[in-house]
Amino acid sequence: MTDAVLAVGRVGSIRGTRMIRTTLFWAAVLVLAWAIVAFLYAPLASVLGKAFLAEGRVTTETIARLADSRNVRQALWNTVWMTAATLITVNLVGLFQVVVLEFVNVRGSGFLKIAFATPLVFSSVTAITGYNFVYGDHGAVTELLTWIFPEMERRWFRGWPAVLIAHSFLMTHYHFLFLRAAVRRVDYSTVEAARSLGASPFTALVRVVFPVVLPTVFAISLLVLLSALTSFAAPAIVGGREFRMLNQMILGLNSIRRADMAAMLALMLGAVSLIVFLALRWIESRGRYTGGVKTPVPMQRLDIRNRFANTAVHAVAWALFVIYATPVVLTILFSFAPSASIAMDVLPSRLTLSNYVTVLTESQTVEPLINSAVMSLLAVGVVLALSLFASHLIARYRHVSLAVLEFSLFIPWVLPSSLVAIGLIIAYDASAPILFGNVLLGSYAILPIAYGILIVPMMVRLIGASMTGLDPTLDEAARALGAGPLERFVRVTLPLLAPVLILVSALAFNDLINEYTVSAFLYNPNNRPLGVAIASMAASSNPEQLAQGLVYATLVMGFSFIIILVADRLGLGRAPLSAV
């Protein structure tokens, strides 16, 4: 063969490869666009339509009906005041924790730190189950208290006090992560400067440290506000009949086929979330205080010289330790207890692995675990692939359509879980052309899809940030060495992103494995997930079922613990607050 023939052959082969590549690229763009329209815009449009349209015309009837409903008004009022109360109590507990961990010397601060970190691994439905197990009617703490005070009401952990207690101690993880990081960034020499000007350590804390971290406190307060506003597991499990909040009302309205009212309430929650999100971005955009300091002095802890104040701080800190540690320790301990000991003893009579054997070997109990693992893996896998592709497009090209793409992928950030769920229910309760004639409601796929929607913003943001941070000359070097786009992506970009991808996937999986709100709205007998199983076991008075719930909770905690350890090493607390 002559050189000319070889050259023609090579050009032909290059053209063929390029054509395949272009086809694959546009196919991926098409899939991404379809997914965004089908699972973000269509459900949102359906909710808006259901809330504001009746027989083809705009109506405010739904609002009037909501206003007429005594239950809705009560739930709205409960949600408003509970959110306000939660803001106060969580800030009190969270600020105290940060002072104890970062500003003053308290004995055993290492143990306190572990206890205060527990909401990172002991959260959502798992934690509420643990709290209910320990402080509930037959809980170990209640047993102990009624033994000491026989006249005491056994049902003390019920209704709004239980919800407020659960909120107060389970929503401090933002303080633990972000406020501690902010306090550590304060230049300690400003504290010393204040003291050299006559300020006591307490005055320095109030007048120098606190104002500097105030924007972080505001931002954290907004996150707490959002969490309290959309709280579901706590009122559902420990709120009882007498105390209901908005998300429960949305679920209830949906179950009695008042989708229009459910949609309107979900939209209201969404509107508040949007306002909170915008406020958060505004606080972030204002940046933090800097004094032009090139070499800030790291924060150091001070001794409390006043003996009374020192004793009081120690007493409160260790009381908090007991409150935080007890549910976690007892949940783990009783997961190894024989069922006869559960809800009877303050501490297990003996330890056994039988609960674990039962949960992991019996099909009925292992099924929710497998369901959640499979559905979470499916969601993470698909969203990871789409996020990688979308982040690549956003990082590499400049076009108005990509700004729309980026905006679209961040929409779920401002959508409460209940709004996501209601959107899917309303949009796909019947055969839909955009889903090629399929009905999503009642199918196995609805939960993995909903899970995917929940994790899209976090994955796109973290993957996108890492991709933007990659040195572009590495890609150029590979290109200069003859590597094509796919080869460069597989051989250069992917290995460099691998640690972030693994971490982001693990964090997303961790969020989904015991997800409760969306699950409670969308599950069916074919895909009953772990969160729903844990919640139903928490409500059970059968010791066998309670034991299984504790095993689930312990397994989730163990998994979360590993994820948080890895994330902490990679700087979880340094992430922007709006990424949470």
Next chain:
Amino acid sequence: MITLENIDIAYGSTPVLSDLSLHVPEGEFFTLLGPSGCGKSTLLRAISGFVRPSRGRVIIDGRDMTALAPEDRGIGVVFQNYALFPHLSVYDNVAFGLRVARTRKKEIEERVSEALERIGVADHARKKPAELSGGQQQRVAIARALILGAKILLLDEPLSNLDAKLREAMRDEIRDIQQRLRLTTVYVTHDQAEALALSDRVAVMEAGHLCQVGPPRALYTQPATPFVCAFVGESSRLADTDGIAPASFQGVAFVRPEDVHLGEKPGEGWVTFDAVLDRAVFQGARVRLLLRRGDSLLLADAPGYFDDRAPGETVTVSIHADKVHRYPGDPA
């Protein structure tokens, strides 16, 4: 004014200062000079009260202040990074101490305005510290430290964040303020030029000990230890002391570059020898010569027009034996 008696300070099990005693009289500009990690900042922090000695006493104006908290000592402190409160304006930074002391609003206004006027930042009173230049930040830090009328001012490497030109200007300003207000000042630096230019007396520190305390000229001309000789000013260590020291001399010897003269100098006490020019570095007003004599590298200064020698050429130099600093001991 400031007396330190037998101070011991340790961080954990690591001793930082041991058995250190010192006296700084009223109105003196006293500098702690030494390399990083020698304990000079720790000593300053012991005076200000941020570090408590494990042994010894800190006596200020005749009062034992050892157990007193920093906020109760009434000492002005200027920090290395100025430590201006980032959330407060220039005005509020300077007013901070007065507000903590619950001074009347009217008086605060008068005193702060006067202080800002005096340091030349009155126009920037409403700005945040991040909006000021390094020099302005430093002036604000000094004004803030002195607003309560402190008679003692402690400065921890206050010029280290400034560029060379501004550093020189600020050096003069600090000295001027100190003189005007008759402040007893303790100044920490690792820059010997700064220490020599500013101070009434300098304490040279090494590894938690005071090596020598004295006026800058005495430190320079009569360094008490090889460390002081090497750290304060420039010097060359002489490997061969033939003719410079008695034959029986066992120890180390140093000579300053300005005491190494080019050419032959006749007369008693002069030692003349040949050295090989390694390099000539033009420095404007002078040329720094790097000469080699056996194993010794010798620094010498020549006038700025000295440019007619090439590396490798032989240069004859003379040193007067009286100008050689000799320290008996193990030459190693």
